[in-house]
Amino acid sequence: AGEGSGTMPGDGTGSPAPERVLFPPTFSVSEIKNKQRRHFMFLRWKQQQRKEKLALKKKRRKEREALGDKAPPKAVPKTIENQRVYDETTVDPNDEEVAFDEATDEFAPYFNRQTVPKILITTSDRPRGRTVRFCEQLATVIPNSHVYYRRGLALKRIIPQCIARDFTDLIVINEDRKIPNGLVLSHLPDGPTAHFRMSSVRLRKEIKRKGKEPTAHVPEVILNNFTTRLGHSIGRMFAALFPHDPQFIGRQVATFHNQRDYIFFRFHRYIFKSEKKVGIQELGPRFTLKLRSLQKGTFDSKFGEYEWIHKRREMDTSRRKFHL
Amino acid sequence: SPQVVWSMLGNRQFCSYKMTTKTQNFCRNEYNLTGLCNRSSCPLANSQYATVREEKGRCYLYMKTIERAAFPRRLWERVLLSKNYEKALEEIDENLIYWPRFIRHKCKQRFTKITQYLIRIRKLTLKRQRKLVPLRRKIERRENRREEKALIAAQLDNAIEKELLERLKQDTYGDIYNFPIHAFDKALQQQDAESESESEAEREEDDDDDDEDVDKREFVEAEDSELSDFEDMDKLETSSEEELEEEEEVEKKALHSKSKGKTPLKGPARRKRPHIEIEYEEETEPSTKTKAA
Numbered sequence: 001a002g003e004g005s006g007t008m009p010g011d012g013t014g015s016p017a018p019e020r021v022l023f024p025p026t027f028s029v030s031e032i033k034n035k036q037r038r039h040f041m042f043l044r045w046k047q048q049q050r051k052e053k054l055a056l057k058k059k060r061r062k063e064r065e066a067l068g069d070k071a072p073p074k075a076v077p078k079t080i081e082n083q084r085v086y087d088e089t090t091v092d093p094n095d096e097e098v099a100f101d102e103a104t105d106e107f108a109p110y111f112n113r114q115t116v117p118k119i120l121i122t123t124s125d126r127p128r129g130r131t132v133r134f135c136e137q138l139a140t141v142i143p144n145s146h147v148y149y150r151r152g153l154a155l156k157r158i159i160p161q162c163i164a165r166d167f168t169d170l171i172v173i174n175e176d177r178k179i180p181n182g183l184v185l186s187h188l189p190d191g192p193t194a195h196f197r198m199s200s201v202r203l204r205k206e207i208k209r210k211g212k213e214p215t216a217h218v219p220e221v222i223l224n225n226f227t228t229r230l231g232h233s234i235g236r237m238f239a240a241l242f243p244h245d246p247q248f249i250g251r252q253v254a255t256f257h258n259q260r261d262y263i264f265f266r267f268h269r270y271i272f273k274s275e276k277k278v279g280i281q282e283l284g285p286r287f288t289l290k291l292r293s294l295q296k297g298t299f300d301s302k303f304g305e306y307e308w309i310h311k312r313r314e315m316d317t318s319r320r321k322f323h324l
Numbered sequence: 325s326p327q328v329v330w331s332m333l334g335n336r337q338f339c340s341y342k343m344t345t346k347t348q349n350f351c352r353n354e355y356n357l358t359g360l361c362n363r364s365s366c367p368l369a370n371s372q373y374a375t376v377r378e379e380k381g382r383c384y385l386y387m388k389t390i391e392r393a394a395f396p397r398r399l400w401e402r403v404l405l406s407k408n409y410e411k412a413l414e415e416i417d418e419n420l421i422y423w424p425r426f427i428r429h430k431c432k433q434r435f436t437k438i439t440q441y442l443i444r445i446r447k448l449t450l451k452r453q454r455k456l457v458p459l460r461r462k463i464e465r466r467e468n469r470r471e472e473k474a475l476i477a478a479q480l481d482n483a484i485e486k487e488l489l490e491r492l493k494q495d496t497y498g499d500i501y502n503f504p505i506h507a508f509d510k511a512l513q514q515q516d517a518e519s520e521s522e523s524e525a526e527r528e529e530d531d532d533d534d535d536e537d538v539d540k541r542e543f544v545e546a547e548d549s550e551l552s553d554f555e556d557m558d559k560l561e562t563s564s565e566e567e568l569e570e571e572e573e574v575e576k577k578a579l580h581s582k583s584k585g586k587t588p589l590k591g592p593a594r595r596k597r598p599h600i601e602i603e604y605e606e607e608t609e610p611s612t613k614t615k616a617a
Contacts, residue, residue: 259478278488
């Protein structure tokens, strides 16, 4: 009952299908109980679908050519970025409230050039070789930064000492099984603390076609795609790591590119070959970050006031919804 | 009797608490004093026996005597030991007075060990505990995959190049780069007393590079005053402005891209086309430069 009006598939699964098999509209492949027959009918149905699709494409292409110039413009393919769920906290460049907020938040003294960033880079207990080397390379990339080993000191006690010695930022690289996998970035005099998950860490020797060592010039900073309020504040955090006046002679640029909530960090040296062409050469380490939480004060895991935590059940429900 | 028990359990028959290794036999009985399987330390094979055990941070002395051997429920007598180390040792001595030396000694040793590890536990809990957060395999896989996709979608190199060109256009680099298409045209406008509108200048900028270069070069040839502007550039690498000043090299350069100094840093791709010519110029340049200056 309900089988196609073509040849009986029971004859042999190897028999070639006729050119046009007409399936009556009430027919559904899933109603056949016999698995072999069902499979066969399904394949035939699939082939037919494909043929139809191909025919449709051909027709459309012919129409397009026939119209020539007057053809309607090609449809833009849907990408995840196109289909992104509109986030209500997206920053409008002309928003006054945001501008006011930014003028009065903890990074204001940095952006007014009142403070010069001084960074302390440290790790979790007992760092292994890869992490140590990564810390060193990071220290060469970020000007005015110092690496200190942890040796079992408690963060809560380090922080007041750092503040006393005029450090503006603290970076803690967490390590697991000999590879760095987490980053805690804390703006010191009472600033926000961001906790990231770090992945794809590549040291300088692992990067192909890399250039020479980064020089001590202050690099430029590129922050791409930080659209929402949260993204904006994270972007400012990153910008506050580098001195505000880049030295263009050095021709180095540090990029934080946000794509679908993943922040890619790259460090390049650029050269302008002409007005329309620029060549970039990657030096320096690279890594990707994913924001896990943002706390208002300095690092405090128990009593801190969290501005944003990544809650998997609530926030990971849609593939087209991003928070940064 | 204990001797019979031992002769059975110790050597011949099966004892479920006994664990054998290559060198030693261990006893897993929780009342065992030393942890080894010996004639003197087996709690089953000794009718008079004592142990020290700790529960929730407090130490107790357990004692077993022959009189209670028939009453398994009341077999082990428990005495709470004081928290004070010396007092507890005295208490052990008091309770185990007239007991064999071996058991007394071992009890005190065991008690010492227990107090030491309790102290250690208390100290460690004050230090930072390392919290182990379990990874969830599915989530890790999902995130890695998404990261790869995001990386492909990001097209980082293109994005960075675009951003840098944008900044060049916006003039954030100021006067460093001699893509004089901007600078020259602006200078042109200023000299012509702003007769040309800015939009025209932009349109010119949007023309072909080659056309622009040729135009500009002709302009350069005519104007001598431009040379003075470039004397400041001497502080930077000299090759770039020399290109602009001299006519012949300029025409050669019409097809090549202009660059700031510090070419060696870019790499072999950069050197293929203009490099040799640059070296020529540098050799000949200084002489002509001094004449011009």
